[in-house]
Amino acid sequence: MTHLLYPTTNLAVIEQLSIVRGEGVYVYDNRGRRYLEGMAGLWCTALGYGNRELIETLREQMETISFTHLFGGKTHPVAVELADRLAAMVPVKDARLFFGNSGSDANDTHVKLLRYYADISGRPERHKIITRERAYHGVTLAAGSLTSLPANAAHFQPPLEALGILRTDAPHYYRGALPGESEAEFVDRITGNLEQLILDEGPETIAAFLAEPVTGASGVIVPPEGYYPRVQAVLEKYGILFIADEVITAFGRTGDDFGCTTMDIRPDMMTLAKQLSSAYFPISAAVLPGWMHEAMVEPSAKVGAFGHGYTYSGHPVGCAAALKTLEIFERDRVFEHAAAVGAYLQERLRRFTDHPLVGEVRGVGLIAGIELVADKASKQPFEGGAVGATAQKACQDAGLIVRALGNTVAVCPPLIITEAQIDEMVEGLQKGLDATLEFVRKEGL
Numbered sequence: 157m158t159h160l161l162y163p164t165t166n167l168a169v170i171e172q173l174s175i176v177r178g179e180g181v182y183v184y185d186n187r188g189r190r191y192l193e194g195m196a197g198l199w200c201t202a203l204g205y206g207n208r209e210l211i212e213t214l215r216e217q218m219e220t221i222s223f224t225h226l227f228g229g230k231t232h233p234v235a236v237e238l239a240d241r242l243a244a245m246v247p248v249k250d251a252r253l254f255f256g257n258s259g260s261d262a263n264d265t266h267v268k269l270l271r272y273y274a275d276i277s278g279r280p281e282r283h284k285i286i287t288r289e290r291a292y293h294g295v296t297l298a299a300g301s302l303t304s305l306p307a308n309a310a311h312f313q314p315p316l317e318a319l320g321i322l323r324t325d326a327p328h329y330y331r332g333a334l335p336g337e338s339e340a341e342f343v344d345r346i347t348g349n350l351e352q353l354i355l356d357e358g359p360e361t362i363a364a365f366l367a368e369p370v371t372g373a374s375g376v377i378v379p380p381e382g383y384y385p386r387v388q389a390v391l392e393k394y395g396i397l398f399i400a401d402e403v404i405t406a407f408g409r410t411g412d413d414f415g416c417t418t419m420d421i422r423p424d425m426m427t428l429a430k431q432l433s434s435a436y437f438p439i440s441a442a443v444l445p446g447w448m449h450e451a452m453v454e455p456s457a458k459v460g461a462f463g464h465g466y467t468y469s470g471h472p473v474g475c476a477a478a479l480k481t482l483e484i485f486e487r488d489r490v491f492e493h494a495a496a497v498g499a500y501l502q503e504r505l506r507r508f509t510d511h512p513l514v515g516e517v518r519g520v521g522l523i524a525g526i527e528l529v530a531d532k533a534s535k536q537p538f539e540g541g542a543v544g545a546t547a548q549k550a551c552q553d554a555g556l557i558v559r560a561l562g563n564t565v566a567v568c569p570p571l572i573i574t575e576a577q578i579d580e581m582v583e584g585l586q587k588g589l590d591a592t593l594e595f596v597r598k599e600g601l
Contacts, residue, residue: 177206179204180205181569181577182205194558195567198435202431217472220472224472248424254444254469256468256469258429258440259429263294263442264294264296266444270283282360282362284363286323286365286366288327291374293368322353324349327346328379329380331535339382346383366399368402369400375561376524378520399424399427400416402428403440404568406428407482429441433481437477494522497574500578501524505582508526515529523566523568524566525564542601544561551584551588553588554584556581565589569581
């Protein structure tokens with residue numbers, strides 16, 4: 157028994173797999189067994205494992221300056237360069253970047269920025285944020301309140317009312333549509349619900365709408381066509397900002413530079429993390445528009461400081477890792493590669509639509525979810541998460557790491573994966589699903 161407290165884990169069932177090294181798209185356990193890392197760690201190791209350029213970059217930066225901070229006007233070249241590089245990439249006009257360590261703290265930063273701006277604008281009541289059912293935006297107190305997954309709320313008593321967090325419909329047609337409702341009618345209904353929520357709360361009290369272009373932890377939900385343009389129209393009607401949480405979808409995951417590009421979103425603010433450094437060093441970025449930053453300058457001067465920051469904001473090693481990652485993305489045309497092999501992955505995964513356990517296969521680019529159901533015709537879900545957990549373990553036994561999100565099997569491999577390795581992944585999924593079917597039949601589920 158270890159003294160380690162594990163994150164996002166059933167604390168009664170721990171230490172199921174010990175990973176000791178990695179190479180390319182593969183990782184190895186403490187027994188020497190090889191696994192295809194079908195989740196890119198936690199949606200993050202875009203360039204795979206053991207990338208010598210990145211390793212050398214981290215070493216060189218540590219030898220140059222291992223740490224310095226950005227408090228009180230101190231700076232360092234790699235943070236400035238990274239901010240300028242990202243500002244030129246993101247679809248936010250005159251973007252400014254606030255660096256942190258994780259997607260959770262970046263979304264916390266957004267919550268505080270919105271409150272700060274509302275206060276200095278003389279509208280402190282305009283601080284509410286709309287998120288969606290089945291959303292994931294982190295686990296810190298504020299970000300955990302933005303998250304609406306049951307396990308992340310249970311026993312933590314998230315202060316939704318105090319923080320002004322509102323919920324609207326998840327854009328999942330398969331699970332959310334009414335009997336006989338078309339996709340277009342579904343979009344009409346849930347965007348109508350969004351507008352009614354805004355009117356009921358008072359548009360003057362709502363600062364922003366926060367959403368992942370394609371969800372991750374909620375089961376890889378790809379909204380129906382037309383959803384985001386309709387949402388955007390509602391938000392613009394009432395002067396509400398769109399924050400795109402691109403922690404998972406940014407930097408090639410959907411086959412484009414950003415998930416916003418793929419899903420036709422015009423964000424006002426963005427959240428970046430994970431693939432920003434290919435997970436070689438913790439780093440995140442909250443992206444805000446230039447006009448918001450300019451409004452904050454004079455008020456911060458009056459109190460003597462902008463009172464928000466983290467010790468490791470703009471850590472030089474993290475910034476160096478991110479700069480090198482972005483360089484490799486561009487030089488090696490990684491996004492174009494991800495688009496091509498992503499299309500191949502989606503095509504290969506559609507074969508599972510006919511599997512007796514599979515209700516829906518969904519995804520875009522190199523991210524996908526396979527939802528397992530008790531009855532395909534009625535879409536009846538399995539109770540609890542035992543079937544999903546069984547599928548995850550069965551895939552692992554077949555040499556493939558996936559992640560069970562309830563009873564949805566998620567895949568999200570490194571962007572460098574090849575078509576041959578996708579074939580290997582699909583073979584592992586087939587073995588895992590077939591073994592799960594045997595379990596379901598044996599247990600009478």
